[in-house]
Amino acid sequence: TGVDTTLNGVDGCRITRCGYTGEDGFEIAMPAEHAVSIASKLLSDPSVNPTGLGARDSLRLEAGLCLYGHDLDENTNPIEATLGWTMGGPKSRRRTEGGFLGAEHILKPDGKFQKVARKRVGIKGMKAPAREHAEIFDA
Numbered sequence: 001t002g003v004d005t006t007l008n009g010v011d012g013c014r015i016t017r018c019g020y021t022g023e024d025g026f027e028i029a030m031p032a033e034h035a036v037s038i039a040s041k042l043l044s045d046p047s048v049n050p051t052g053l054g055a056r057d058s059l060r061l062e063a064g065l066c067l068y069g070h071d072l073d074e075n076t077n078p079i080e081a082t083l084g085w086t087m088g089g090p091k092s093r094r095r096t097e098g099g100f101l102g103a104e105h106i107l108k109p110d111g112k113f114q115k116v117a118r119k120r121v122g123i124k125g126m127k128a129p130a131r132e133h134a135e136i137f138d139a
Helices: 032-043 053-062 093-097
Strands: 002-007 010-016 027-029
Touching: 010 032
Parallel strands: none
Antiparallel strands: 002 010, 010 027
């Protein structure tokens, strides 16, 4: 899903399709010292618009995708983060064999998930997604 390439005359760039916004797009990695020149070249095309972290956050939140340090951290296990789907179904090899760090804390012997006291959820019906540290009140 990616290619190492020369971009705007700069070697050592990589373009991938593995973003985490849930939208169709690209991610571009480049040597840091060339970031401004490459961004300027991209933005010189009138069909390209800059976006910020707010746009990235709203897209990934709408898609239900997590960002470490924001939606989950070292105190959140994959089941609490609703990321159990990444381990396959209850009869999958990963879940029946365990064998990964922390498996005994989140899996039952039959491959089902242990109960958790808290769970990350999405909230529908807001005009814009609540971003980090936003307070949400019950009306």
